[in-house]
Amino acid sequence: MTFRSLIPLIFAACTVTATAATVSVTGLDNNGDAIGEYVIGGQTYWWFCIEPGTPALSNQTITADTLSLQDGWTVQNIERNNIYLSDPLFYAGIVPKQVAVMEYVLDTYLPWNTLAGASGRFIEQSGDYHDFGNNDTFFNAMFAIQDFLSQTAGKPPKSNFTDMSDYLDYFAPLGTPTGDARSALFQSILSDVAAKDTLGFFDSYVVQHSYFTVNTLLNEADPNNWQDGLVIGGFAPVPEPGGALLIASCGMAWTLRRRRRIG
Secondary structure, eight states, rough: GGGGGGOOOOOOSSSSSSSEEEEEEEEETOOSSSEEEEOOOOOOOOEEEOOOSSSOOSSSEEEEEEEEHHHHHTTTSSHHHHHHHHSSSHHTHHHHHHHHHHHHHHHHHSSSHHHHHTTTTTTSSOGGGGGSSOOOOOHHHHHHHHHHHHHHHTTTTOOSSSSTSSOOSSSSOOOSSSHHHHHHHHHHHHHHHHHHTTTTGGGSSSSSSSSSSEEOOOOOTTEEETOEEEEOOOOOOOTTOOOOSSSSSSEEEEEEEEOOOOO
């Protein structure tokens, strides 16, 4: 997918008021479709796609601002930001809840203690897009989470997560072992989130890791609109090389809005 199709899921707010750092982002060959890897600031990171579009950025470089998930969630493009600006008091109570839900799903279903590998940074996981369709614990988690994030991005007013009937399972119809595994995980996420929200769990959830996004606030159709990429920002700072934050091969993860599936 092109960077103009990226959607920073992790930087959210009605306006961009938080301090932002500028980063350089370069796509690798055959980045993949709904997930993949990018080189950001000289380090390689995993990303999640959340917006339909063409294949991921390949061998191109752009610059963008980084923001927190909370500060970047509403500002992926001007049109989306206008939704939140239309009734800021209404959305003021919704955005933190959505962010807490997404942070919980990321913390819980992409566990660093079992999936990150010996390095503790996911660096051992294959970045070859040919492997993305494998019935593999890591890839199944990545795709199930990516789908949840993508669908949540499409529900700006949602604050009641006790009813998850508005989430669709795109994996079950595939009828393959990989599709079945991802469907089962996706359904587990939905059931878990609904049960937790019934108890008011997300009202006081404390995120275990830190997550970030990359943002360029332009019109959705603007040719320079690269902000549609959600970066799921970080874990804890790690030792060399580079002490990166984030979820990816080296620490950070991008989430791009997208619904194509690799089954």
